[in-house]
Amino acid sequence: MLEIKNLHVKLQEEDKVILRGVDLSVEAGEVHAIMGPNGSGKSTLSYVLAGREGYEVTEGSARLAGEELLEMEPEARAAAGLFLAFQYPVEIPGVGNMTFLRTALNAQRKARGEEEMSAGDFLKLVREKARSLKIDADMLKRPVNVGFSGGEKKRNEILQMAILEPKMCILDETDSGLDVDAMKLVADGVNALRDAGRAFLVITHYQRLLDHIRPDVVHIMAGGRIVKTGGPDLALEVETNGYADLLAEVK
Amino acid sequence: MAILQAKQDALAARIAGLTLVAGGWAGAARREALDRLTAMGLPAKRDEYWRYTDPSALITPEAPRAAVFDDSDEAPPFDMIDRVKLVFVDGVFDAAASDDPALAGVEIERLADAGGKDIHWAQGLYGVLEARGQNPVERPLAALNTAFATDGVLIRATGQAAKPIALIYRHISETSDALLHHCVKLEPGAELTVLESGPAAARFNKVLEVEVADGARFHHIRAQGRDHDRRAVTHIFARIGADALFKSFTLTANGRLTRNETVIELLGDDSVAHVAGASMGDGDFLHDDTVFITHAAERCESRQVFKKVLKHGATGVFQGKILVKQGAQKTDGYQISQSLLLDEDSQFLAKPELEIYADDVKCSHGSTSGAIDETALFYLRSRGVPKRIAQSLLVLAFLAEAIGEIADEAIAEDIRARLEGWLHRHES
Numbered sequence: 187m188l189e190i191k192n193l194h195v196k197l198q199e200e201d202k203v204i205l206r207g208v209d210l211s212v213e214a215g216e217v218h219a220i221m222g223p224n225g226s227g228k229s230t231l232s233y234v235l236a237g238r239e240g241y242e243v244t245e246g247s248a249r250l251a252g253e254e255l256l257e258m259e260p261e262a263r264a265a266a267g268l269f270l271a272f273q274y275p276v277e278i279p280g281v282g283n284m285t286f287l288r289t290a291l292n293a294q295r296k297a298r299g300e301e302e303m304s305a306g307d308f309l310k311l312v313r314e315k316a317r318s319l320k321i322d323a324d325m326l327k328r329p330v331n332v333g334f335s336g337g338e339k340k341r342n343e344i345l346q347m348a349i350l351e352p353k354m355c356i357l358d359e360t361d362s363g364l365d366v367d368a369m370k371l372v373a374d375g376v377n378a379l380r381d382a383g384r385a386f387l388v389i390t391h392y393q394r395l396l397d398h399i400r401p402d403v404v405h406i407m408a409g410g411r412i413v414k415t416g417g418p419d420l421a422l423e424v425e426t427n428g429y430a431d432l433l434a435e436v437k
Numbered sequence: 438m439a440i441l442q443a444k445q446d447a448l449a450a451r452i453a454g455l456t457l458v459a460g461g462w463a464g465a466a467r468r469e470a471l472d473r474l475t476a477m478g479l480p481a482k483r484d485e486y487w488r489y490t491d492p493s494a495l496i497t498p499e500a501p502r503a504a505v506f507d508d509s510d511e512a513p514p515f516d517m518i519d520r521v522k523l524v525f526v527d528g529v530f531d532a533a534a535s536d537d538p539a540l541a542g543v544e545i546e547r548l549a550d551a552g553g554k555d556i557h558w559a560q561g562l563y564g565v566l567e568a569r570g571q572n573p574v575e576r577p578l579a580a581l582n583t584a585f586a587t588d589g590v591l592i593r594a595t596g597q598a599a600k601p602i603a604l605i606y607r608h609i610s611e612t613s614d615a616l617l618h619h620c621v622k623l624e625p626g627a628e629l630t631v632l633e634s635g636p637a638a639a640r641f642n643k644v645l646e647v648e649v650a651d652g653a654r655f656h657h658i659r660a661q662g663r664d665h666d667r668r669a670v671t672h673i674f675a676r677i678g679a680d681a682l683f684k685s686f687t688l689t690a691n692g693r694l695t696r697n698e699t700v701i702e703l704l705g706d707d708s709v710a711h712v713a714g715a716s717m718g719d720g721d722f723l724h725d726d727t728v729f730i731t732h733a734a735e736r737c738e739s740r741q742v743f744k745k746v747l748k749h750g751a752t753g754v755f756q757g758k759i760l761v762k763q764g765a766q767k768t769d770g771y772q773i774s775q776s777l778l779l780d781e782d783s784q785f786l787a788k789p790e791l792e793i794y795a796d797d798v799k800c801s802h803g804s805t806s807g808a809i810d811e812t813a814l815f816y817l818r819s820r821g822v823p824k825r826i827a828q829s830l831l832v833l834a835f836l837a838e839a840i841g842e843i844a845d846e847a848i849a850e851d852i853r854a855r856l857e858g859w860l861h862r863h864e865s
Contacts, residue, residue, distance in 0.1 A: 236819045239811070264821035276816035280834025286817070289830065294821035329834075346820060 187385040188212040188235075188354050193246035195227075195234050204230045206410035207246070212354070212403075215382040219396055220389045221421060222407035223429045228389045229273060231407075232358040236270040237263050250354055264290075265297035267353030271343040271360050278330040283342070286330045287312060287349055294350060315348040319375050337368035344375035355379070356387045361395035373398030393425035408433050444478025448577075450498050451479060455585045463552030466564040470583035473568060477577045486574055489754040489786040490696055490725040495578060495670050500614035500640035503666035503693075511858055513605070514634040514660040515851060520603040523590060527608060527638050528615025530588050542599030543629060548589040548618060559591045562620040566646040566674035570700040574729065579672040579698070582644040586618035589644075594627040594653075601630035601656075606637030608664055613638035620646045623653035625678075630845070631655075636662030636692075641669040651678040651705055657685040658848055660855065661692060665721075668694040673712075679705025679734070686843050688852050689716035689724050690859045696725040703730070703737040703765075713742040713842035715856065718751030718783075719863045725754035726774075732765040732798075741772040744839040746832055747783035748863070758790040761798050770800035777835045778808055829860045 188210070195205040204227045212218050222228050234241050235248055237260035248255045255263055278286070292302040303311070316326060319341045331339050340360055347355055357376070361369055376386065376399050388399055396404075396418065404420040405412045406429070414420065414432065424432065457467055480492040494501050521541040524534040530547055538545035551557055564583040570576055592602060604619070615638035623629055627650070637643070649655045661669065669692060677683050689695050701710045716724045730739045745753035755774035776785035787804040809831055817827035833840075833856060840856075843849040 236815075238815050238819075259824070260815060260818035261821050261823050261827075264819060270819055272816065272819075276813050278810075278813045278816065278831070278834060280837035281817075281830050285830075286820070286822075289826065290817070290820035290822050293823055293826065297821065297823075350820065 187214045187251060188387065189249040191247050193234070193248060194244045195230060195241050196244055198240050198242045204410055205234070208411055210405065210412060212385045212387060214353070214385050216403065217380065217386040217388060217399060217401045218403045218405060219401040219421060220387065220405045220407050221391065221424055226407045227410040228407055229358055232270055232356045232389060235356060236260060236268065261293065262297065264350070264352070265294045269347050269350060269352035269355045271340075271347060271355065271357045273359040273362060275331050275339040275343050277332045279332050281330050283326050283328060283330050284312065287346065290346070291349055311349060315345055318378065319345050319348070320371060321345055336363035337365065340364060340368065340372050341375070344372055348375065348379060353383065354385050354387070356389070358389045359391065360388070361390055361392065369395060370398060393421045396421045406432060440481070440483065441478055444481055445475065447479040447481070447496055448474065451496055451581070452585065454498060457584060458552065461553035462555065462557050462560045463548065463563060466560070467584045470564050470567070470580045473571060474577055474580040474584055477575050477580065479577050479581070486727070486756070489756070490694070490723060492578075494668050494694055495640070495642070495696070500612055500638070501668065502611050503608070503639035503664060503668070504611060505608055506636070506664040508663045511855070514855065515603055515632045515848065517851065518601060518603070518632070518847060520601040520632060522603045522605055524605045524607065525588070525615070525617065525637065527610045527613035528587060528617055528641070540600060541602050543592055543594040543602070545602070546591045548586065548591055551591055557591070558593055558622060559620045562622060562646050562648055563618070566648070566676055567644060567672070569702070570672070570674045576672060576698060576700075578642060578670050579644050579674070582616050582618055582642050582672070586616045586644070589618040589620070592619070592621045592629070592631070593624070594622070594629040595624045596627055598627070598629040601632050603632040603634065606633070606635035606641070606662070608636040608638050608662070608667065611639055614640045616642045618644045621655070622648045623650055623655055625650045626652045628654040629656070631657050633657070633659035634662065636664035636667045637669065639667060641667065641671070643669070643671045645671070645673045647673065647675040647683070649675065649677045649681045649683050652680045653678070654682040655684070656844060658843060658852070659686070660688045660852065661690070661695065663691050665691045665693065667692050670696045671698065673699045675701045675710070677701065677703050677705065677708050677710055679707060681705060681708045683708075683710040684842065684844060685712045686839070686852075687714040688855060689714065690855070691718065691722060692724065693721055694723050696727065698727045699729070701730045701739070703732050703734055703739065706734045706736055708734065708737045709739070710737070711740040711742070711842050713740070713839045715744050715836045715839040715852070716753065717746045717856065717859050717863070718748070718753065720749045720751060722751040723754065724752070726757070728757040730759050730770070732759070732761045732768045732770065734765060736767040737765070738769040739771070740842070741774070742839045742842055743774045744836045745776040745785060746779065746835065747776055747785065748779035750782040752783065753785040755787040755789070755804070757788075757802075758792065759800055759802070761793040761795050761800065763794040765795045766797045768795060768798040768800065770798070772802040773838070774804045775835070776806045777832060778806060825864060829857060832860055833857065
């Protein structure tokens with residue numbers, strides 16, 4: 187599904203290298219977790235994959251279902267099936283959440299040569315998905331993320347994911363700022379989307395989220411590359427011993 | 438005195454070819470206006486009130502030539518609203534193209550017909566509100582209008598109007614120089630909507646005087662037309678009674694030079710006055726909103742909401758003032774002026790002012806200038822929204838507070854569609 191090879195990235199404005207040869211392969215149906223200390227390049231990886239400006243890819247490739255992602259505009263990546271749940275979902279005053287969702291869904295469908303969804307079908311779809319995430323009608327009516335609590339913002343990200351039905355979902359520290367109940371709600375939302383045709387890349391600092399979203403593979407990222415890969419037990423090891431021992435061992 | 442002399446010389450040149458219509462109640466009002474005007478002379482670039490907007494093109498003896506713009510790619514503004522249409526072509530009333538005024542369920546007369554009578558209700562309005570509005574700031578172009586307006590409508594509503602009145606201004610001649618003066622009087626408890634649309638002329642000078650009596654409600658929405666070469670100076674003078682409502686919204690897209698002045702006096706307690714505008718300029722465009730709201734009664738609310746989208750060297754100007762007089766306690770005044778600069782060549786010049794002589798009031802004002810929020814743009818694109826549509830969404834979001842001032846949802850939707858059309862045409 188997602189095939190990243192030898193990815194090197196630096197900041198455009200300054201000569202700061204952030205990713206130094208990331209190799210990662212995620213198959214359809216799998217859930218991979220990336221853990222790592224602050225500044226290891228986890229969020230940069232997610233932004234580069236989604237196509238945020240300000241980064242320069244100096245080497246390497248990232249393919250989604252065989253297509254080179256790094257050449258595409260952000261909207262084309264989305265239409266191709268990539269979704270990034272933001273660590274800090276953006277507030278957009280003046281743009282209604284429903285308008286936003288519908289514009290996004292129909293733009294993606296159009297880009298893929300599919301029929302746009304009718305207003306009635308769309309409303310039905312949103313209501314059904316919103317209910318399971320405990321998102322009320324008021325949240326749907328408000329401008330995108332404006333006045334939302336931290337938990338509401340993250341639930342709104344998962345709602346978008348549920349409606350857009352991407353093939354490859356990247357969750358960037360979706361657990362940050364969530365209390366236990368909210369985390370459970372978000373994890374349930376993610377788990378409901380797990381299926382054989384979809385893959386997840388879950389970026390997190392902590393083991394906590396992985397208790398709810400069980401990964402198949404866990405990667406440890408440090409200094410801009412993946413330094414260790416293992417099973418779910420690797421996350422537990424980090425939780426118990428911290429990163430220091432692990433990183434010392436790698437060196 | 439050399440400056441005043443120059444202004445008076447400019448005035449003499451400007452009015453040399455104009456006729457002061459004599460006779461009737463209007464004749465007397467015109468003569469008084471000419472006296473006011475003569476004492477002031479015409480505005481000049483060095484006047485503080487014209488600091489950001491060069492009035493030269495508005496005061497030349499002849500109107501600068503303006504190409505006529507073909508706007509047939511869009512339905513006319515307010516086309517889906519059931520309204521009574523009154524059409525002016527280059528400032529001349531076109532009865533054949535207009536609807537029967539009686540359908541509006543209010544009194545409507547042409548200034549040209551009614552002005553010659555001995556007495557008329559409009560005597561209490563025509564030039565009267567304009568004259569009050571000359572203090573503390575001179576507005577000579579409004580006095581020029583009172584003196585030399587060639588036509589206009591006098592509208593008096595005593596109850597709920599049956600339909601909105603739409604004043605449609607067509608522009609056909611490249612050299613037309615139109616001066617129109619309308620008076621609207623809402624008697625106690627009356628309610629009326631006035632729609633204005635179109636470029637009107639190569640150069641347009643318009644005054645609208647509105648009296649909103651106790652308990653009356655006045656709605657005003659205008660779309661100033663897409664002609665790029667046109668120039669316009671407009672004034673609204675409003676006097677508002679108690680428990681009354683005044684709402685005005687203006688859409689301005691294109692136009693080489695537009696100066697819209699709004700002067701409102703809140704004279705009765707518990708009234709509301711909102712004035713809002715959305716303007717879009719691409720290239721050689723200057724749009725100036727100059728607003729002066731006086732609170733002279735208790736517990737009144739006023740809002741000024743102006744949003745400007747500018748690109749390719751366009752200029753936006755805002756001069757807005759809230760004056761709270763002594764005794765106008767519990768005043769709630771709000772003023773916001775914002776510009777969205779789509780490139781680095783455009784500029785926004787703002788002068789917000791508050792002057793408060795009462796001690797128990799709430800007044801806030803803000804003015805900002807900024808670019809499209811790149812983070813929001815990326816967020817939208819990351820969800821599959823193409824860049825062009827994402828930008829339009831963000832521009833419309835920026836304008837939302839101003840459009841939100843339009844009470845009628847059908848009209849708001851029409852304005853929104855026009856803005857989207859503009860954005861689509863001006864993508865590059």
